[in-house]
Amino acid sequence: MTLTDPTTIDGAVPLTPWGLLRAEGAEAAQFLHGQLTQDIEHLDAGSARLAGYCSPKGRLLASFVVWRPHPETVFLACSADVLPAALKRLSMFVLRAKCKLTDAGADWRLIGVAGRSATAALGDALPSAPWQRVAHGEGSVIRLRDAAGVPRALWVQPASQPLPALPALPLAHWQWLDVASGVVQIVGATVEQFVPQMVNLELVGGVNFQKGCYPGQEVVARSQYRGTLKRRAFLCRSEQPAQAGQEVYAADDASQPAGMVANAASVDGLGHLALVELRLAALDQPLTLGAPGGPALRRVEMPYPVLEAA
Structure with missing residues (x-):
């Protein structure tokens, strides 16, 4: 498919290059607060945030989109190829904290949605500003930064549910918008x-x-x-x-x-x-x-x- 205007990018695509971590427990947010570049303890259910995970030398091991739908549950979306090492390293430092870290990729599906059809389909479930989160069914919709004039969101749903009834969006089109947004993902x-x-x-x-x-x-x-x-x-x-x-x-x-x-x-x-x-x-x-x-x-x-x- 040849495009000449990025604002015509439209539809939904399963984000198979992404992975999803889940942290659960009474001290999950406190633990992650002490590991990431972002304030996780004060993250409310209506927000999502970007965060980095650094080595002791300050070099990024992973970057995350983080949201906290419940006080004792935190999700962290990242590039799938850095997830195993990040999960292993984070788990090393949990020690006695009341926090359980798992790979949640088998339970949840991450979907990238963009353009007019996604905006129409989501309606009030599409947050109005970047890094806002809205509960949607059993999952979440997180507004990302617009890119090249195209509204975008991360739609998170149980893996057992069918994909949203939206036009199929080629993964390359989503990735092009991701780059155009200026937000780097560590891979x-x-x-x-x-x-x-x-x-x-x-x-x-x-x-x-x-x-x-x-x-x-x-x-x-x-x-x-x-x-x-x-x-x-x-x-x-x-x-x-x-x-x-x-x-x-x-x-x-x-x-x-x-x-x-x-x-x-x-x-x-x-x-x-x-x-x-x-x-x-x-x-x-x-x-x-x-x-x-x-x-x-x-x-x-x-x-x-x-x-x-x-």
């Missing part, structure tokens, strides 16, 4: 590559600087307050398809990479789009993908200010 190829600010996590509401400690917190805080941040994420169009984890080179220095592709997607007619973490000093240089002299990359407008916060 297997980029684990431990980025401090949160390097992929703008705090600019899209994924870091709370007022909460208590968590793994890597000192590194994240130092990057924020000591003016040491020298890298950010930017949208780029490429001549060829890009892949997460690919290195990016600047014309002024072929000896070392100037950045790395965080997420990428391609749609016939809309082209090849990538979220690229870049050294700020290389922003004015011609950029290439994969190697010096490789396919050209061209920066395009981000959906939110970036340089003003650098």
